[in-house]
Amino acid sequence: MFVGVLLGACGDDGTAQVPDGSTAEGTADPSASDATTESTAADTSSSGPVGESSSTTDPLPAMLEYARGLRLVRLAASQGVQIDFTVDGLDVDPADYPVRFVTGRRTLVRAFWSLHADFTPRELIGRLVVTYPDGTELVYDNPAMVEGESVDSGPSFQWLLEPAQVTAGMQFRVEAFESDPTIATGELSDPPPILPYGGRVTVPLLDAPLEIEVVLIPVLHQLAGCEQAPLPTDDDVLAMAHSLEQANAIQRAVVSVGEPMPYTDPIGEQDMGFSPILGALAMRREQDAPAPNVYYYGLLDSCDGFPNGLLGQALGIVAAPVPELANQRVSTGRWLGSGEAAAETFVHEVGHSQGRRHVTCSGGEGGPELDYPHDNGRIGVWGFGIHDFKLRSPIKSRDYMTYCANEFVSDYGWEQTLDVIEILTGWNDRDHAPTEPQVLMGIVHDDGQAVWWTARGGLDEDAVTDARVVWTIDGLTHEHAAVRSAMPDGPGTLVTAALPPGFEHASAAQLEVTGRAALAIAPGAVRRP
Ligand SMILES: [Zn+2]
Numbered sequence: 001m002f003v004g005v006l007l008g009a010c011g012d013d014g015t016a017q018v019p020d021g022s023t024a025e026g027t028a029d030p031s032a033s034d035a036t037t038e039s040t041a042a043d044t045s046s047s048g049p050v051g052e053s054s055s056t057t058d059p060l061p062a063m064l065e066y067a068r069g070l071r072l073v074r075l076a077a078s079q080g081v082q083i084d085f086t087v088d089g090l091d092v093d094p095a096d097y098p099v100r101f102v103t104g105r106r107t108l109v110r111a112f113w114s115l116h117a118d119f120t121p122r123e124l125i126g127r128l129v130v131t132y133p134d135g136t137e138l139v140y141d142n143p144a145m146v147e148g149e150s151v152d153s154g155p156s157f158q159w160l161l162e163p164a165q166v167t168a169g170m171q172f173r174v175e176a177f178e179s180d181p182t183i184a185t186g187e188l189s190d191p192p193p194i195l196p197y198g199g200r201v202t203v204p205l206l207d208a209p210l211e212i213e214v215v216l217i218p219v220l221h222q223l224a225g226c227e228q229a230p231l232p233t234d235d236d237v238l239a240m241a242h243s244l245e246q247a248n249a250i251q252r253a254v255v256s257v258g259e260p261m262p263y264t265d266p267i268g269e270q271d272m273g274f275s276p277i278l279g280a281l282a283m284r285r286e287q288d289a290p291a292p293n294v295y296y297y298g299l300l301d302s303c304d305g306f307p308n309g310l311l312g313q314a315l316g317i318v319a320a321p322v323p324e325l326a327n328q329r330v331s332t333g334r335w336l337g338s339g340e341a342a343a344e345t346f347v348h349e350v351g352h353s354q355g356r357r358h359v360t361c362s363g364g365e366g367g368p369e370l371d372y373p374h375d376n377g378r379i380g381v382w383g384f385g386i387h388d389f390k391l392r393s394p395i396k397s398r399d400y401m402t403y404c405a406n407e408f409v410s411d412y413g414w415e416q417t418l419d420v421i422e423i424l425t426g427w428n429d430r431d432h433a434p435t436e437p438q439v440l441m442g443i444v445h446d447d448g449q450a451v452w453w454t455a456r457g458g459l460d461e462d463a464v465t466d467a468r469v470v471w472t473i474d475g476l477t478h479e480h481a482a483v484r485s486a487m488p489d490g491p492g493t494l495v496t497a498a499l500p501p502g503f504e505h506a507s508a509a510q511l512e513v514t515g516r517a518a519l520a521i522a523p524g525a526v527r528r529p
Pocket of ligand 1: 488489
């Protein structure tokens with residue numbers, strides 16, 4: 001991705017998406033309505049849900065009186081992307097939910113009110129009742145100061161469920177009670193403040209292991225007496241993992257740091273973008289031979305600067321979640337001094353490796369997704385960070401596959417990657433003995449510069465069109481169909497083609513497009529991991 005377009009080229013705002021958290025506005029902290037986002041977020045994450053909660057199979061004593069002078073009008077929950085279950089008192093058709101949730105993931109539940117004209121501001125108790133298939137109930141009471149309008153960006157009743165509380169088949173019901181009936185005023189609404197009235201909503205949960213595994217490779221740049229590499233600390237790694245977890249429908253991101261990769265060519269003072277580094281990282285992935293679900297991400301802290309404006313780059317937009325294309329699950333980006341600073345580019349580039357295309361916002365995004373449903377790359381629905389506890393406006397926040405600021409996950413992006421994540425997570429347990437090299441891979445530039453290497457795996461046969469690689473081996477000609485795809489974020493075309501036996505002894509090789517010679521490949525320059 002490019003840095004240049006982050007400078008205010010993004011449509012209708014450039015402002016922070018979260019209102020100041022000195023009041024309940026903009027915070028999603030369920031433990032207190034009058035505290036700041038940051039301080040209470042830490043409390044909440046370390047101690048779990050705050051408030052009166054109990055889990056029991058026994059009937060609860062009905063000690064509380066329903067709140068008067070108020071209706072509950074909307075019930076919503078978020079694991080990053082929000083689902084509205086009940087709107088204006090009416091249940092939403094589950095077919096219209098924008099996303100699925102996943103089990104074992106932190107979940108924010110919110111209920112919004114409307115007030116009668118004569119409502120007297122006071123503290124009320126919001127109760128969330130979570131019912132599980134075995135009949136157990138979690139009863140979770142949280143007070144809220146009720147005055148004025150209840151909106152997504154502002155006050156609501158809210159409850160935070162920790163991962164162990166989010167299990168298959170769970171249902172929600174919410175109610176509002178008086179904290180102190182002696183000061184209650186007004187009439188009880190009809191129906192009383194219960195959502196959904198007369199029932200429960202079943203939470204749509206995908207119940208499967210869902211993980212993303214990434215190996216970070218610090219690139220040890222050695223150039224003209226300079227030697228440097230990013231040195232990620234545990235906190236840096238955690239920040240990157242948390243960003244990935246906030247943006248993807250997973251239970252956890254497994255992020256580790258591999259051995260630094262020495263790299264002795266220029267990074268900034270050359271004109272191939274990050275192609276040569278991506279080639280080196282792809283070969284490193286081949287040497288390490290990880291399971292096919294594993295993503296490799298190079299961390300860059302260069303001796304000689306960077307290609308102009310380039311923040312990060314992925315080897316390709318991986319066309320399908322098949323093990324044969326694992327050889328493309330490679331990307332890289334600038335370190336920028338910390339895991340937190342590196343995280344935004346990291347999430348974007350891993351997104352390409354998951355198969356995501358760009359989303360148009362700044363206009364600088366090449367090869368955009370044509371089916372994206374929201375204008376200007378907006379995320380479209382309210383967002384919620386399961387680690388930073390911040391809410392994101394559907395209008396002011398942009399999909400992380402744009403080049404705009406205020407990046408977060410959209411409903412579209414959440415669902416687009418979910419099936420890929422489920423399939424890749426299932427590969428964790430497979431036996432992955434490395435096989436012989438099967439494909440030639442390369443990055444080709446318009447000026448004829450290229451990087452070539454060999455890799456296990458295959459190519460996307462559906463994408464074969466008019467290109468082929470022609471080898472001359474022991475006087476015989478071997479032709480193999482090639483797939484060419486434009487690389488996201490920077491210059492270069494990724495080329496993949498099957499390898500003939502004995503290619504090591506080839507006297508010549510050539511990339512041909514529409515039957516004409518496009519580029520000579522020096523067989524000796526094809527690097528083998
Ligand atoms: Zn990109």
